[in-house]
Amino acid sequence: MSGTLTIDDQTIPFSDGQTIIEAARTAGVYIPHLCHRPGYTPHGSCKLCTVKVNGRTCSACTFPAAEGQKVVNNSEELQEARLRITQMLFVEGNHFCPTCEKSGNCELQAVGYHLNMLDNHFPHFYAHRKVDASHPDILIDHNRCIFCNLCVRASRESDGKDVFGIAGRGIHKRLIVNSPTGQLKDSNISVEDCAVQVCPTGAILVKRTGYKTPIGGRIYDQHPISTIACKKRETDAT
Ligand code: SF4
Numbered sequence: 001m002s003g004t005l006t007i008d009d010q011t012i013p014f015s016d017g018q019t020i021i022e023a024a025r026t027a028g029v030y031i032p033h034l035c036h037r038p039g040y041t042p043h044g045s046c047k048l049c050t051v052k053v054n055g056r057t058c059s060a061c062t063f064p065a066a067e068g069q070k071v072v073n074n075s076e077e078l079q080e081a082r083l084r085i086t087q088m089l090f091v092e093g094n095h096f097c098p099t100c101e102k103s104g105n106c107e108l109q110a111v112g113y114h115l116n117m118l119d120n121h122f123p124h125f126y127a128h129r130k131v132d133a134s135h136p137d138i139l140i141d142h143n144r145c146i147f148c149n150l151c152v153r154a155s156r157e158s159d160g161k162d163v164f165g166i167a168g169r170g171i172h173k174r175l176i177v178n179s180p181t182g183q184l185k186d187s188n189i190s191v192e193d194c195a196v197q198v199c200p201t202g203a204i205l206v207k208r209t210g211y212k213t214p215i216g217g218r219i220y221d222q223h224p225i226s227t228i229a230c231k232k233r234e235t236d237a238t
């Protein structure tokens, strides 16, 4: 089955089984998101993709596309809510872009630019979480984790492993490594794993590659996320 729906009055087609975000992406319409990645099981946790469908508030990454839906994506109200969510993510962890190796390749930073984020709005938490540098090739800076669950799903669904998990709730939420010591060096992760590549922030990094591409020449230095996210990315599962 297939049909059409409208997003901000633009008619777009969808095919059977597609969510609203996937139908939008296929048509080149960007709906901001962070925990969604094509091909991975939807998670619906970051709420950045919130849209209105026939007047109801829904997550576009989990809500199935259906005939005749009227979707509002680009309203002032929704962009304001997305801006607040993004600002919360920034203050809850340590996202200091000018000193982060991921700057210019970071989706959180790129979403901040898309939403014209000019300040943090909220007081900073100054997170004091661990850095796991135990693995010879991979580093985890837990202070930059936004708990999007993408590494958990990528490890399970693409790598056929189960390296990561998320434990705890609220401010006690944390990314855990499934290894006898809880350290990355004792897990079966490898540097080629999709779980290493998929992180939308600088939480999971490959060592000695941080400045391979100079700042200014990186993906979101060159193109807005609204363009990049509508194309196939290397870290998509499909
Ligand atoms: S480490 Fe990265 S991919 Fe994994 S949950 Fe945190 S932000 Fe998401």
Ligand code: FES
Residues within 6 Å of the ligand: 032, 033, 034, 035, 036, 043, 044, 045, 046, 047, 048, 049, 050, 059, 060, 061, 062
């Ligand atoms: S992208 Fe939909 S909730 Fe995160």
